[in-house]
Amino acid sequence: MCREHRIKVTPQRLEIYKVAIQSKEHPSAEDIYHSVRAKLPTISLDTVYRTLSSLERWGLLFKVAVVDDRSRFDADLSPHHHVICTECNNITDFLWPEFDSLALPEDVTGWGSLKLKASQFVGVCSKCDAKNKNKVFSIRSSAQ
Ligand SMILES: [Zn+2]
Ligand SMILES: [Zn+2]
Incomplete structure (x- = not known):
């Protein structure tokens, strides 16, 4: 190449x-x-x-x-998508062939030449979610 x-x-x-x-x-x-x-x-x-x-x-x-x-x-460079955790900053790949085969809306097809067609989700992963719950729990129990 x-x-x-x-x-x-x-x-x-x-x-x-x-x-x-x-x-x-x-x-x-x-x-x-x-x-x-x-x-x-x-x-x-x-x-x-x-x-x-x-x-x-x-x-x-x-x-x-x-x-x-x-x-x-x-x-x-293979087609894939990402979920990003805002706590641990991990970026995880996932496959979504249904999305990849969707026809693009006209706003996009007429927009220009696309280099990348991928979606991105942002949130808190289940590991960090569990940690956060523990944190809340320990704050509560120490307040008692
Ligand atoms: Zn996380
Ligand atoms: Zn990736």
């Missing part, structure tokens, strides 16, 4: 892309930087930022969302 786009494959680019594609966590630039540093200790965070925006421009990955002021990346 790189050859096709005449992109020079550097060890940095390759390693950053590898980390992005192997992660299921939708990592931030900072997460990728920490993983890549294990193999390339001299790499800078700035290089990671620049490489990520190049990879995004070449269509090899995309920004899923900005969570807690950090852009989160996804190199999985």
Whole structure:
């Protein structure tokens, strides 16, 4: 793919892309930087930022969302959707073939060229929900 786009494959680019594609966590630039540093200790965070925006421009990955002021990346280009927890900042993939096969509304088809067709749900995951309930419970019981 790189050859096709005449992109020079550097060890940095390759390693950053590898980390992005192997992660299921939708990592931030900072997460990728920490993983890549294990193999390339001299790499800078700035290089990671620049490489990520190049990879995004070449269509090899995309920004899923900005969570807690950090852009989160996804190199999985197969059709899928995301649920985002506002407490633990986890981004979870899910499949929704019924959505994928829906005809688009006219407002969208006439709008321009689409790069990404995915839905995003935001809320509190059941793990965090349970933790929050425990918190409330302990506050109540300590008040007694
Ligand atoms: Zn959560
Ligand atoms: Zn994803």
